[in-house]
Amino acid sequence: MKKESVDERIMQTAARLFYTQGYNLTGINQLIDEAGIAKPSLYNNYRSKTDVLLAYLDRQASALFDALEGHLREIQGARNKIIGIFEYSIARNHATNFGGCPFLKINAEIMPSEKIVLERVQAVKSRFRDLLFQLVTGLDDKKGFSDQALADMLYFMLEGSRASASISKQIADMESAIATIKMII
Known part of the structure; x- marks a missing residue:
């Protein structure tokens, strides 16, 4: 083999x-x-179960961002791409039967001393934050928010609505987040 x-x-x-x-x-x-x-x-x-975990996290991150980038490639404009990130997250929730974020699941299980694993999880979340920040800088109307404040708010809405969808096993809160975003941006 x-x-x-x-x-x-x-x-x-x-x-x-x-x-x-x-x-x-x-x-x-x-x-x-x-x-x-x-x-x-x-x-x-x-070498170890931790090495298997690190490879798993790397593969999950690669697959996630490859698919997200593919989804966003056809969408025009920063506003629509931001909404597209939320729509992609809704699709992922359906695809995983509302199983939750694999990175948060691992984060909940590891000890704070497992720094290399924690860094991998943090890197994925930082990548989402950075993507949202980049998109926010391309918006024409930010309703008085700074780029950072708006990007942070969008990130928290994304993470919170994903967690809520996983808990409730429905997308209502994610759809509500999208409706709110459409009013803000």
């Missing part, structure tokens, strides 16, 4: 298990068994 196919099986299995049952409840032996690989195959690719 090629290294890539073993790695892919590890990552697909880790993604499913970490997302559905959690990182802490997923043991190395379960990961090995469900991936259908030998223990040495895992350790030929990753």
Whole structure:
């Protein structure tokens, strides 16, 4: 078996298990068994469960932003792109059956001392914040808000409405956030 196919099986299995049952409840032996690989195959690719987690987070981030950029590519204008980010998040909530943000799920499970994992989660959230800030700078009417204040507000609305959708298992709060944004920008 090629290294890539073993790695892919590890990552697909880790993604499913970490997302559905959690990182802490997923043991190395379960990961090995469900991936259908030998223990040495895992350790030929990753030194530890933390390394598997880091690779999972990197892949999740890459897939998320690739898909988001693809979604936004066809949308014209900063205002419409901002709304498009929220619409994309609604679609992701539906696709995951309101399972929640994989990065926040991991963040809730790790200890503060696991700095490298925390940095990966923070990097994803910072990337969303930066994207919103870049888009805000292209808006004509900011209703008196500074670029930073408006970008922060949009970020908090995005994160809050996504969390609310995950809790309530419905998109009403995300739709409400979009309606509010349309009034503001």
